[in-house]
Amino acid sequence: EVAMGQNTTITYDGDVLFDETGVEMTGVSLDEKKFSWSGQIEYLLGKQSQKITLGGDLQTEGILVGLEEAGLQIKQEFFKSKNAFSLLLEESPSFAGEISIEGGGLEINQEDTPLLSLAEISMSKARDNGTGGLVVDSLMLGRLELPSSQKIPVSVSVPSVTVSGIRSPDLASVDVTQLIVEKPEIADSDKKMLLAQLESITADTIRVSRDISTTVGQVTVSKGNFLKEKDKDPMAVLGLLTVKQISYSLEQGFSCNTIDLDSVFGNITRQKSEKSEKDQEENSVSGTEKPKKAAGLPVKIKEINITGSSGFRFTDNTLTESFLTTFTLESLQVRDINLTDPEHPFTYSLKGASDKYSLLGVDGTAAPLADNIFLEQQATLQNYSMLNASPYTIEAIGTYFPSGRLDLTSSLKIADGRIDMENNLLFKELVAETVKDELADKLNNQLPVSLDLALTMLRDGEGTIDLNIPLGGDLDDMNVDVTDIIITALSKGISVAVLPYLAYTTLGPAGALAFVGAKVGASLLHSDLPSLEFEPGGTELTESHSEILDKVGKSIEKDKKSYSICAKVSLEELHQDVGSADKKNQNKIPEAARKELFELGEARSLAVKEYLVSHFQIDEKQLLICNPGINFEDGDKPRIEFKQ
Helix, strand or coil, X not given: CEECCCCEEEEEEEEEEEEEEEEEECCEEEEEEEEEXXXXXXXXXXXXCEEEEEEEEEEEEEEEEEECCCCEEEEEEEEEEEEEEEEEECCCCEEEEEEEEEEEEEEEEXXXXXXXXXXXXXXXXXXXXXXXXXEXXXXXXXXXXXXXXXXXXXXXXXXXXXXXXXEECCCCCEEEEEEEEECCEEEECCCCEEEEEEEEEEEEEEEECCCCCEEEEEEEEEEEEEEEECCCCCCEEEEEEEEEEEEEECCCEEEEXXXXXXXXXXXXXXXXXXXXXXXXXXXXXXXXXXXXXCCCCCEEEEEEEEECCEEEEEEECCCCCCEEEEEEEEEEEEEEEEXXXXXXXXXXXXXXXXXXXXXXXXXXXXXCCCCXXXXXXXXXXXXXXXXXXXXXXXXXXXXXXXXXEEEEEEEEEEECCEEEEEEEEEEEEEEEXXXXXXXXXXXXXXXXXXXXXXXXXXXXXCCEEEEXXXXXXXXXXXXXXXXXXXXXXXXXXHHCCHHHHHHHHCCCCCCCCCCCCCCCCHHHHCCCCCCEECCCCXXXXXXXXXXXXXXXXXXXXXXXXXXXXXXXXXXXXXXXCCXXXXXXXHHHCCHHHHHHHXXXXXXXXXXXXXXXXXXXXXXXXXXXXXXXXXXXXXXCCCEEEEEC
């Protein structure tokens, strides 16, 4: 029925059924296996408005829509809707009534390339809010797939998306109570690597305005794996990510109040490059070109926090002997990030430990996007094992450190194109051993004396080497090699160490000189506190140990100084044979054997620390734990030593 007048009205009441229907228009084609409608339809066309009223059931099967110009094909296996609503289209549109929909088998292709597939979609009873707006209890999408293509070299798979508590008061803005994305995965084009695999993403209290300005109360991402190859551990894992008070607008960009990450851990491996040294040098030179002035980014973040069991494991396989370290992050805070203003600095604070017991603290301020990069930083490192650093020192100066600890204090400032850095390095019980004669000879030829003699000259009466290493100059002119730093530091140190060295050598054989021209006597290296000997394989404290620890505890309690608890383990304690050749070089001991010895020494150190803290008025921070060392001397018992 058609009624003409001031308004045009078209109405239909009845049943419609089409089977195997095809429609061809310019640039558009429509095919369907089945189309059925049962109910009433009314369309009203006014001067400045349109109104659509539906009351009935719609059902389709096997729809195929072709858009020739875009090369798109849209397929839908089935679609159903129950309708009892009217929609008024005008300057301020309104909705009255209710509608429910259900569909499945949606595919969108471009030419022969799949772009999207959706196994199912359902929307429970959508209804009016009484004032022309829309209320939807839930919208569910099932098995959403975005395959990889030449334009998009990654694939996305989402088993389920649920949107609940949808409110649109004016049919232009939308409020959502919660959005849940379950088990999303992103893979590379060959599906050989999972780029991201998450347990879930949840967004709460979402509001999208008419101008697309968006706010989100909180986004939570749980249990993520990143960069995971088949049958291998992921490169990074995430326990929990929480982002609070998010906002976005075209004018202001992105901002949020806090980003909290819990239990983030990464595995980073550096492999040898296939490029030649010449290629690397050319790349290095081209990389020194001064970058163009960076524009600001529309990003503001009030605070980023990383807590929980976070950190990373780093392996460097580019060296002759691989370097391996595990950094445990106690906390990381980054505050006041405002990338809209490149000159605006943010602050950061980091606390953690390298290889469990080498404590690291870093505090600073930085503006990395400024026209002239700005950075001001203070850093401290305590109790770092020189054995762990040996793969790099072997590569740089051909020298290996079977024992020794490092305390580092560093201040760094980069401003106005200049770097100024002050470093104080305090080496304790450092023992050097030549591994690569050619590199060691090269170093010795540039020093006033040999490295062995230099280390001896630099030691004070307690076997400690104290070096100050300043570094300064224009950033564009900086080209400093590790060997250059070592040579400068040692040469400067030697020049002020002659008198102490002369006084030191008058002590005679009882005072020093035992191993590698620099092994100082135990009376100079160790504190006055007695050591504890253990039976091979033993970790429990005996009555004899308790008697010694009571004396140690009283002494530490009295002088309030900090001490390191250092375990020395023996190769004879291993449950495996490492070979006679490996016994002469700790750096050659297999990783499994090193781990076994580490855990044995660690158990003893922790038992000693727990006893002292629980029986005496000793602050836990006074007692540091060394990374366990290996005693290569046959017949020597495993022991715990106390060192200042």
